Amino acid sequence: KAGVTQTPRYLIKTRGQQVTLSCSPISGHRSVSWYQQTPGQGLQFLFEYFSETQRNKGNFPGRFSGRQFSNSRSEMNVSTLELGDSALYLCASSPDRTVGYTFGSGTRLTVV
Amino acid sequence: EDQVTQSPEALRLQEGESSSLNCSYTVSGLRGLFWYRQDPGKGPEFLFTLYSAGEEKEKERLKATLTKKESFLHITAPKPEDSATYLCAVQTSGSRLTFGEGTQLTVNP
Numbered sequence: 616k617a618g619v620t621q622t623p624r625y626l627i628k629t630r631g632q633q634v635t636l637s638c639s640p641i642s643g644h645r646s647v648s649w650y651q652q653t654p655g656q657g658l659q660f661l662f663e664y665f666s667e668t669q670r671n672k673g674n675f676p677g678r679f680s681g682r683q684f685s686n687s688r689s690e691m692n693v694s695t696l697e698l699g700d701s702a703l704y705l706c707a708s709s710p711d712r713t714v715g716y717t718f719g720s721g722t723r724l725t726v727v
Numbered sequence: 728e729d730q731v732t733q734s735p736e737a738l739r740l741q742e743g744e745s746s747s748l749n750c751s752y753t754v755s756g757l758r759g760l761f762w763y764r765q766d767p768g769k770g771p772e773f774l775f776t777l778y779s780a781g782e783e784k785e786k787e788r789l790k791a792t793l794t795k796k797e798s799f800l801h802i803t804a805p806k807p808e809d810s811a812t813y814l815c816a817v818q819t820s821g822s823r824l825t826f827g828e829g830t831q832l833t834v835n836p
Contacts, residue, residue: 718770
């Protein structure tokens with residue numbers, strides 16, 4: 616059974632650019648959540664999508680956005696990148712929002 | 728605001744030396760408490776979900792327990808391969824997980 620797949624694994628971007636990260640959930644999982652992990656702040660919730668609708672949003676600026684497609688695949692976008700956006704971005708999926716979430720290996724974003 | 732505090736921040740054990748990790752939480756309406764294990768450069772790996780006070784779950788050398796204010800992850804006779812960061816998270820409204828800072832466990836052979 617394939618796990619949660621995140622692409623790309625590593626990214627280096629320049630300040631001011633924008634970036635799009637992709638997440639393919641486990642087959643049959645309809646809920647996809649995104650988290651940002653940094654050494655100083657730990658794991659912080661960005662947003663969650665279920666059946667193509669954003670159901671929950673964390674305390675991040677509007678530069679962070681996402682979407683979910685009909686096949687449950689999800690993308691998140693960060694516009695006007697700042698140095699502080701350097702982090703490991705993790706995607707997690709769940710069948711129905713009530714059971715444990717399975718995480719992907721993450722995308723390591725470095726902003727220079 | 729939901730808060731999760733894990734202690735200790737770091738723990739170093741000798742192989743076979745049992746110990747416990749603590750996760751205390753302040754939430755309004757707990758729907759579930761989760762334990763994850765995270766290895767360097769990887770995403771968190773799901774270990775347990777606990778839903779109500781008094782509940783216990785076990786997996787190999789790990790046992791998780793839950794009270795109304797805290798959860799413990801007991802590690803019995805740990806091995807070097809148990810070295811990792813252990814994360815605790817609570818789920819309250821919707822599907823948002825609020826994580827603690829984690830306990831970095833090192834088990835020396």
